[in-house]
Amino acid sequence: MNVLVAGGGLVGLSTAVFLGQHGVRTTVVERHATTSIHPKARGFTPRTMELFRGAGFADEVREAGAALKDNHDLVVYETLDKPPLRRIMETTDNEPILRVSPDSHCACPQDALEPILLAAARELGADIRFGTEFQSFTQDHDGVTAIVDGATIRADYLVACDGSRSSIRERLGIDMVGDAPTMSSVGISFEAELDLDHFILAWTTHPDGAGILLPIDNRRRWVFHVELTGSRTPADFTDEYCTRLIRVATGQPDLDVKLVSVAPWETTSAVAAKYRAGRVFLAGDAAHLIPPAGAFGANTGIQDAHNLAWKLAYVLNGMAGPALLDTYEAERRPVAEMTTDQAMRRWQTWMNHNPMPFAEDLAVMYGTQYVSSAVDHPGPARPLELNLDGTPGTRVPHAWLPDGRSTLDLVGPDFALLHDGTWPAGPVRSHQVDLGPGAMLVRPDGYVAWRSTEPTDVDPIMAKLLTR
Ligand SMILES: Cc1cc2nc3c(=O)[nH]c(=O)nc-3n(C[C@H](O)[C@H](O)[C@H](O)COP(=O)(O)OP(=O)(O)OC[C@H]3O[C@@H](n4cnc5c(N)ncnc54)[C@H](O)[C@@H]3O)c2cc1C
Incomplete structure (x- = not known):
């Protein structure tokens, strides 16, 4: 093995x-x-x-x-049968993501x-x-x-x-x-027929039904997260209590609720x-x-x-x-x-x-610059900067190719050399791309390991990166 x-x-x-x-x-x-x-x-x-x-x-x-693909926004309600009190975050714009990636968020x-x-x-x-x-x-x-x-x-x-x-x-x-854990909660997974706005999540503020509701299929499956405030413990979340919380939060006192599971969790960093x-x-x-x-x-x-x-x-x-x-x-x-x-x-x-x-x-997702011996000349790390320009240690730049693939589709499972067409064939699988002058050596995980504008023998560079 x-x-x-x-x-x-x-x-x-x-x-x-x-x-x-x-x-x-x-x-x-x-x-x-x-x-x-x-x-x-x-x-x-x-x-x-x-x-x-x-x-x-x-x-x-x-x-x-697919059921959640059009959901957007984090919304606050007193109870879900009333108009929203406010929108905490509106999320509809995929355009900045699609400038740097062939993919977008997925729920x-x-x-x-x-x-x-x-x-x-x-x-x-x-x-x-x-x-x-x-x-x-x-x-x-x-x-x-x-x-x-x-x-x-x-x-x-x-x-x-x-x-x-x-x-x-x-x-x-x-x-x-x-x-140490800063907050303890329980997640109540349940089924009930609800016809609600297609939000990513909703806060309910009613004192007897405060929590966060997450849709799973926008129709019947939901999770309601409730903070363990005061002396409440997970043991207090009996079927009857959970059902009451959900009915208050939804503003539907007779809602037919089928509880699926109750799972405690903690917020720790x-x-x-x-x-x-x-x-x-x-x-x-x-x-x-x-x-x-x-x-x-x-x-x-x-x-x-x-x-x-x-x-x-x-x-x-x-x-x-x-x-x-x-x-x-x-x-x-x-x-x-x-x-x-x-x-x-x-x-x-x-x-x-x-x-x-x-x-x-976007900066949290892509503002990563690896600094290690598996990256050549990484320079000082610039965390949270969106420098997806081929800088060693960052994720290879995304560009669409004439055949409809992305430059990301050219990398893995081994090293790949993406070059401007002026580079001789070498020991590494290579592809001519339009990512500016020179070449970049891309690791199997899609991170740039090295780049240069001068045609160079990459074998010794690989040996160094791979500590051979
Ligand atoms: C409410 C909530 C919402 C979240 N939403 C998101 C989200 O939308 N996106 C996101 O990226 N993250 C989210 N997270 C975080 C995410 O759930 C976790 O980071 C992720 O599930 C961790 O996965 P894991 O495989 O490392 O650990 P776990 O999911 O905990 O899996 C560990 C596995 O190891 C098994 N195991 C443990 N010990 C043993 C043993 N001795 N022998 C055999 N098996 C064992 C367990 O049974 C378990 O299946 C959320 C977390 C919470 C609490």
Whole structure:
């Protein structure tokens, strides 16, 4: 076996997909019997959609979330039968996104997305085991030995995608650096026939029905999030109490409500002190706890998985030295710190009536500049700047090609050289494109590793980047 993934949520399944794209044998163990039944995460960024596009199932994800495709705005109501009190954020303009990406935002409920990831991972050869508990592990110079449902599994590497309470992180003694939980809530998933405006989410302010309503299909499936104020605990959320809250919030005292589940959750902003301990890597909520404001949590985790997958594949295939794996933390941890801070600023502004300045979503999604040994001459990082101009360490610029593809469609699963036509053939797959003078060497994850205007032998550059 090559890679063992503990946890088969959004990030564990994504890890299996991205490793599968590189032909890495992967086993995922997930304690639940099935993919998530909770439609928790719903908002997926254009960057995440680019990764799904690369894996060939972005259209399927859009189709699965089609019911929500025209929803917009965050709206405040006293109760949902009354006119809105105000719109906190209006979101209709995709134009700035489509200038930098071939993809746009997508709303797709987590319980619809996970089966798509599962099918893709299995198609690529991953062994996904549900109803299987990851119990413990040891590691040595050559690999990891894990105990899974009482049986021993040996792997070259272990990726901990076991969520916010990661037992693997705990076992490694890795601390979370950041704030203690600032808010506790419960998410009440329910079914009821409701004919409401197509908002992204709605706040209800009535004291007996205060919460946030999220549509899942705009018709029958909804989640109502309620803060645990005062002495309320999750145990207080009996069926009767949940139904009463929903009826008050909707302004429909006789609404026929079918409760599906009640799940507590906490708002925390913290990042793991380390992302790697030997042959074990943390990804997703195991590595960072990002407040849900802005919908960045799962997106950041899925992008962690994409960053890590090609590096593991290159090291396992002997195409890179093991030091390449150190660049995972060097690149992804600063992204988590920046994103956590941005999400917390939104949270304070929207939830705590404590306005704080925050960067526009586009800058959070694409204002990432990796600085590591897997990028040549990155220069000082300029976080939150939208410098998608081919600067090393940033995502390759998007431009449409004459055949209708994007420049992004030319990259992965290996390195690619995008050049202006003046470059001789070399060891790397190359494409002539119209992205300005010279050439840029693009990594398998779509980030620019190096660029030059002078024709250059890229072999020594690759050797350096890959610590061969
Ligand atoms: C209300 C709310 C709304 C959100 N909305 C969004 C959104 O719109 N967009 C977004 O990007 N993010 C959103 N998030 C954040 C997002 O839900 C999380 O970041 C994401 O689900 C984390 O995925 P994960 O796979 O890392 O962890 P998890 O989803 O927690 O998955 C971990 C998995 O590991 C399994 N596991 C744990 N321990 C073991 C073990 N010992 N053995 C076997 N299996 C184990 C668990 O059963 C679980 O399935 C939201 C969060 C909340 C609370």
